[in-house]
Amino acid sequence: MGGAAGVGPAFELVDVVEERGGSRVLDGVSVTLPAGGITAVMGPSGAGKTSLLRLLNRLDDPSSGEVRFLGRPVRDYPVRELRCAVGFVFQTPVMFPGTVADNLRRAVELSPSGAAAGAAAGWIERLLEAVELDGDYGARDADRLSGGEKQRVALARALATGPQVLLLDEPTSALDPEVAERLLATVSRLNAERGHTVVMVTHRLAEARQHSAFAVMLEAGRVVESGATTELFERPRQARTRAYLSSAG
Amino acid sequence: MTLGPGLTLLAQAGAGAGAGAGAGTPPVDVSWVELGLAAGLVLVAMGVSSWQRLGLTRGFAVGAVRAVVQLLGVGYVLVYLFAANRWWLVLLALLVMLAAATKTSTDRVKERRRTIVPIAGVAMLVGAGVTLAYVDAIVLRPGEWYDPRYLVPIFGMIAGNAMNGAALAAERLQSEMEARRGEVEAYLALGAAPARASAEPVRRALTAALIPSVNGLAVVGLVALPGMMTGQILAGSSPLLAVRYQIVVAFMLAGAVAITSAIVVLWYRRTFFTAAEQLVARGPG
Numbered sequence A: 001m002g003g004a005a006g007v008g009p010a011f012e013l014v015d016v017v018e019e020r021g022g023s024r025v026l027d028g029v030s031v032t033l034p035a036g037g038i039t040a041v042m043g044p045s046g047a048g049k050t051s052l053l054r055l056l057n058r059l060d061d062p063s064s065g066e067v068r069f070l071g072r073p074v075r076d077y078p079v080r081e082l083r084c085a086v087g088f089v090f091q092t093p094v095m096f097p098g099t100v101a102d103n104l105r106r107a108v109e110l111s112p113s114g115a116a117a118g119a120a121a122g123w124i125e126r127l128l129e130a131v132e133l134d135g136d137y138g139a140r141d142a143d144r145l146s147g148g149e150k151q152r153v154a155l156a157r158a159l160a161t162g163p164q165v166l167l168l169d170e171p172t173s174a175l176d177p178e179v180a181e182r183l184l185a186t187v188s189r190l191n192a193e194r195g196h197t198v199v200m201v202t203h204r205l206a207e208a209r210q211h212s213a214f215a216v217m218l219e220a221g222r223v224v225e226s227g228a229t230t231e232l233f234e235r236p237r238q239a240r241t242r243a244y245l246s247s248a249g
Numbered sequence B: 001m002t003l004g005p006g007l008t009l010l011a012q013a014g015a016g017a018g019a020g021a022g023a024g025t026p027p028v029d030v031s032w033v034e035l036g037l038a039a040g041l042v043l044v045a046m047g048v049s050s051w052q053r054l055g056l057t058r059g060f061a062v063g064a065v066r067a068v069v070q071l072l073g074v075g076y077v078l079v080y081l082f083a084a085n086r087w088w089l090v091l092l093a094l095l096v097m098l099a100a101a102t103k104t105s106t107d108r109v110k111e112r113r114r115t116i117v118p119i120a121g122v123a124m125l126v127g128a129g130v131t132l133a134y135v136d137a138i139v140l141r142p143g144e145w146y147d148p149r150y151l152v153p154i155f156g157m158i159a160g161n162a163m164n165g166a167a168l169a170a171e172r173l174q175s176e177m178e179a180r181r182g183e184v185e186a187y188l189a190l191g192a193a194p195a196r197a198s199a200e201p202v203r204r205a206l207t208a209a210l211i212p213s214v215n216g217l218a219v220v221g222l223v224a225l226p227g228m229m230t231g232q233i234l235a236g237s238s239p240l241l242a243v244r245y246q247i248v249v250a251f252m253l254a255g256a257v258a259i260t261s262a263i264v265v266l267w268y269r270r271t272f273f274t275a276a277e278q279l280v281a282r283g284p285g
């Protein structure tokens, strides 16, 4: 699935509608998310942020409209390949039973190059290092980690399948500000050093402002505004964006 | 394994036939008067209920009448079946038993999806059918393969156990898939196949369905004398022969439950995923 960072957008959504239980969760969303950078998806609770993110690696399919990844409709990719290439970190991390190393092993087995990656010595340590966890975390019981540690393991697990894109759904919402800040610094570093495209849902405006280059403002299932983060924060074109930025800020 | 002349004794036990065979003393006959006397014991239960105001008095009365009517009905059906002795009538009777077992097992699954009914039905048809065919054609080998004196009671036991296995398997898979929704979806999000993503719920559902069989094998004869064996002994059969039949039955039930619950779990699991390997939306579907 080649497609180098910076060449063309990572995702394009065209007139996407998603209906759930009779109501429109996403109501005609058209937006382009750039490759290679960090995109923040913002908006009030219930705006459809999680719903949008889930379309990007086909945890859900839209009722109508099209989602494209690297120029191709997501439906055209073998779904497991797409999901290996587009990692997802949930709002509340779910650990598999066993140790941290068990968690990473199960993920690496699922990657296209799983066998090779698993055979290379020290791969667990390298993954843990990428998310700034000590090597001896491998032997720890995953279920007994703190929320922030679990979120890092979830991140490492997503990295284990060798993704180009990381989707993060409010990865810091359950963490205290300091731990949250450190996790985002890690995400920024992964983006800068490894070129991972990151799409991150957040409702902490400071987070979006500091860490993202591109931002999408969502409300009631519609895109209110999208563009460069600095533009959006300093010169919002829409009254709804201004209202949201001042109320939630 | 040859069970020799014991076959006729199983037939008596299964049919509840009154006449004794050469092997032992003829069993005691139960007349209508004696049945009436036995009803006195239900009156005792009703007495306890009304004394302690359990609200079960009426339930006992209705239940006792139902038991008499149902069992008499089954008795007459069996008498007719044995007299007619036609293979297609026997198979028809087995299918009716299977349908009743399917209904009972799927009624027990809470918040069931409609798809569970055909799944449980086919799983029991295969699980119970294969086991019955094996026991009939390879282990017991009666003179006529369709002899209702063997097929009907044996299939009754098999279907009853397969029914419990199917119900436990479906119920447990449903609750595990709900409780582990996050874990299953985390696997899917990593690019796992649905089979990998649901491996743990499947394992747990199968374990739940098979545990009664394992326990049943371990305690048989210690905690409870099985009904069939008791029936044979009451009908005048030698306990050692009755025991051999019971061993066959115990093994056969384990096999039937394993086949049925494996089919239920592996097939029912598929209904939790879409063609694009997504979890289907919550709720009945």
Ligand SMILES: Nc1ncnc2c1ncn2[C@@H]1O[C@H](COP(=O)(O)OP(=O)(O)OP(=O)(O)O)[C@@H](O)[C@H]1O
Pocket: A020, A021, A025, A043, A044, A045, A046, A047, A048, A049, A050, A051, A052, A203, B281
């Ligand atoms: N499976 C579903 N069935 C019915 N309604 C749903 C379903 N999933 C989401 N919704 C509804 O869709 C809307 C958008 O949900 P979504 O989770 O995308 O919002 P969100 O922007 O992520 O909110 P939050 O910030 O609270 O996480 C909500 O009103 C939600 O109740």
Ligand SMILES: [Mg+2]
Pocket: A049, A050, A051, A169
């Ligand atoms: Mg959300």
